[in-house]
Amino acid sequence: xxxxxxxxxxxxxxxxxxxxxxxxxxxxxxxxxxxxxxxxxxxxxxxxxxxxxxxxxxxxxxxxxxxxxxxxxxxxxxxxxxxxxxxxxxxxxxxxxxxxxxxxxxxxxxxxxxxxxxxxxxxxxxxxxxxxxxxxxxxxxxxxxxxxxxxxxxxxxxxxxxxxxxxxxxxxxxxxxxxxxxxxxxxxxxxxxxxxxxxxxxxxxxxxxxxxxxxxxxxxxxxxxxxxxxxxxxxxxxxxxxxxxxxxxxxxxxxxxxxxxxxxxxxxxxxxxxxxxxxxxxxxxxxxxxxxxxxxxxxxxxxxxxxxxxxx
Amino acid sequence: xxxxxxxxxxxxxxxxxxxxxxxxxxxxxxxxxxxxxxxxxxxxxxxxxxxxxxxxxxxxxxxxxxxxxxxxxxxxxxxxxxxxxxxxxxxxxxxxxxxxxxxxxxxxxxxxxxxxxxxxxxxxxxxxxxxxxxxxxxxxxxxxxxxxxxxxxxxxxxxxxxxxxxxxxxxxxxxxxxxxxxxxxxxxxxxxxxxxxxxxxxxxxxxxxxxxxxxxxxxxxxxxxxxxxxxxxxxxxxxxxxxxxxxxxxxxxxxxxxxxxxxxxxxxxxxxxxxxxxxxxxxxxxxxxxxxxxxxxxxxxxxxxxxxxxxxxxxxxxxxxxxxxxxx
Numbered sequence: 001x002x003x004x005x006x007x008x009x010x011x012x013x014x015x016x017x018x019x020x021x022x023x024x025x026x027x028x029x030x031x032x033x034x035x036x037x038x039x040x041x042x043x044x045x046x047x048x049x050x051x052x053x054x055x056x057x058x059x060x061x062x063x064x065x066x067x068x069x070x071x072x073x074x075x076x077x078x079x080x081x082x083x084x085x086x087x088x089x090x091x092x093x094x095x096x097x098x099x100x101x102x103x104x105x106x107x108x109x110x111x112x113x114x115x116x117x118x119x120x121x122x123x124x125x126x127x128x129x130x131x132x133x134x135x136x137x138x139x140x141x142x143x144x145x146x147x148x149x150x151x152x153x154x155x156x157x158x159x160x161x162x163x164x165x166x167x168x169x170x171x172x173x174x175x176x177x178x179x180x181x182x183x184x185x186x187x188x189x190x191x192x193x194x195x196x197x198x199x200x201x202x203x204x205x206x207x208x209x210x211x212x213x214x215x216x217x218x219x220x221x222x223x224x225x226x227x228x229x230x231x232x233x234x235x236x237x238x239x240x241x242x243x244x245x246x247x248x249x250x251x252x253x254x255x256x257x258x259x260x261x262x263x264x265x266x267x268x269x270x271x272x273x274x275x276x277x278x279x280x281x282x283x284x285x286x287x288x289x290x291x292x293x294x295x296x297x298x299x300x301x302x303x304x305x306x307x308x309x310x311x312x
Numbered sequence: 313x314x315x316x317x318x319x320x321x322x323x324x325x326x327x328x329x330x331x332x333x334x335x336x337x338x339x340x341x342x343x344x345x346x347x348x349x350x351x352x353x354x355x356x357x358x359x360x361x362x363x364x365x366x367x368x369x370x371x372x373x374x375x376x377x378x379x380x381x382x383x384x385x386x387x388x389x390x391x392x393x394x395x396x397x398x399x400x401x402x403x404x405x406x407x408x409x410x411x412x413x414x415x416x417x418x419x420x421x422x423x424x425x426x427x428x429x430x431x432x433x434x435x436x437x438x439x440x441x442x443x444x445x446x447x448x449x450x451x452x453x454x455x456x457x458x459x460x461x462x463x464x465x466x467x468x469x470x471x472x473x474x475x476x477x478x479x480x481x482x483x484x485x486x487x488x489x490x491x492x493x494x495x496x497x498x499x500x501x502x503x504x505x506x507x508x509x510x511x512x513x514x515x516x517x518x519x520x521x522x523x524x525x526x527x528x529x530x531x532x533x534x535x536x537x538x539x540x541x542x543x544x545x546x547x548x549x550x551x552x553x554x555x556x557x558x559x560x561x562x563x564x565x566x567x568x569x570x571x572x573x574x575x576x577x578x579x580x581x582x583x584x585x586x587x588x589x590x591x592x593x594x595x596x597x598x599x600x601x602x603x604x605x606x607x608x609x610x611x612x613x614x615x616x617x618x619x620x621x622x623x624x625x626x627x628x629x630x631x632x633x634x635x636x637x638x639x640x
């Protein structure tokens with residue numbers, strides 16, 4: 001029996017670890033500067049150091065790319081390289097054209113054999129500790145592998161720049177980056193002088209998971225004229241007690257459609273002023289879910305929710 | 313002191329401890345409330361937030377924790393007596409593995425999250441029945457050793473099913489189900505408490521009613537048969553009631569380990585050898601322990617929570633090791 005309960009405990013730990021990973025992994029954050037050391041050497045090959053500290057050498061722009069991060073998948077399409085994708089994760093559903101790319105399963109950690117099976121000449125990974133083993137194996141198999149941590153808006157800008165250089169199209173990368181930056185600035189400017197509403201972002205119901213300061217969503221809330229009640233916590237996401245949310249007394253709550261409905265009907269959430277006053281703002285989880293090329297659009301949608309009528 | 317007054321003192325002490333634990337559970341939380349505010353809010357007076365905190369967050373947690381703790385401790389006390397094994401516990405006969413499989417399969421099959429507890433209960437019941445059937449196939453009557461082996465085998469099987477579900481079902485949902493299995497009373501609602509209380513009181517009453525049979529079974533099968541007890545039927549009755557009570561706790565709060573193992577031992581030396589007294593005292597002590605464990609779970613790592621099952625196990629493991637030493 002003790003074998004059994006310990007095995008179940010193990011299963012639960014795996015589940016926990018996976019959840020933490022899914023929400024981002026703040027502790028293993030490597031310095032963002034690591035990936036910036038890129039240079040073209042004498043032979044014309046392109047050398048890059050990624051967020052795992054691994055060195056990547058590309059002799060020509062990749063033609064068969066596996067992107068195991070929804071944010072980079074979106075980005076490849078935006079950079080006009082969508083037709084070079086030969087593999088994606090189960091969760092990469094945007095843009096719609098991405099759904100035609102082969103689904104290689106849930107990404108963290110990836111099934112290395114499936115990845116090798118589509119014969120990629122570049123694999124993009126998210127810099128989670130759970131991917132470290134896969135990165136090592138892919139390197140060992142001679143497959144160029146680039147691991148990037150994309151959690152913040154600044155990480156996205158950096159990823160655009162790096163992928164532009166990888167694809168050999170820095171002009172287009174600059175256009176994409178500028179377009180996102182301009183939209184974000186427009187929102188930020190429009191929200192100046194508006195009252196700062198405090199906001200609780202509920203990412204999950206059981207357990208209740210809050211978005212913290214380590215997530216780009218927290219930055220988007222600030223840009224859109226709000227203030228995340230858990231913005232002072234450096235983690236991207238973590239579970240919280242309902243009563244702690246009540247203590248912080250947010251003006252509004254951001255939640256997905258189903259999550260909002262559950263919140264409205266659960267007696268315990270009646271303790272929250274924002275819920276009693278009907279200030280649950282329903283977010284389009286597909287739009288705001290990832291730090292990709294639609295960051296600007298996401299900021300616009302949040303600003304419209306926080307301050308209706310303030311943006312055209 | 314002779315038996316009766318001594319037991320009365322024991323019950324008074326245990327009930328007093330439980331009331332104190334409950335008061336602590338009601339008074340402590342992230343939002344600071346004065347004792348007067350706590351009292352008024354419980355009565356529905358004062359500001360709306362305080363009333364909702366007391367009536368819809370803290371009170372349901374405390375009450376559900378008490379019920380779950382009492383149920384697990386009583387179930388454990390009954391099983392230890394019936395199996396004549398001091399290390400028997402409520403999840404022994406397949407409850408934990410079966411419940412986990414039920415919960416995970418419910419989620420993997422696309423059931424809404426609200427049906428997960430029902431899935432867990434169905435899985436636990438199925439596993440208990442399977443264990444009892446296997447044990448009977450092995451011999452004339454459910455020998456405790458055969459039962460134990462059957463429990464381990466069914467548990468291993470359950471693990472395999474969980475692993476397969478983990479590997480093939482949508483990751484988020486299975487994770488959600490497993491998280492839920494780790495034990496928590498965070499989502500306690502009065503509706504849930506209502507059905508659990510009804511089920512728990514009936515099962516606990518049955519355990520207390522059949523406690524004299526357990527006294528006889530604890531003497532050994534031959535002695536019990538010699539005293540005119542139908543060993544097979546009495547044993548099976550105790551196994552089924554105790555295991556299904558534990559299954560209901562899983563549906564209400566996930567897996568809360570070690571309460572059922574530890575608490576009966578804590579009270580046995582003082583409650584005497586009669587199982588009616590041991591079971592009743594274990595119920596009071598179990599309620600106290602889980603109320604306090606929940607208080608620790610929700611305050612130690614604020615604003616986040618620790619899994620309730622982890623807190624009870626952290627306290628329980630050292631005791632378990634101590635027990636092992638004593639029995640060597």
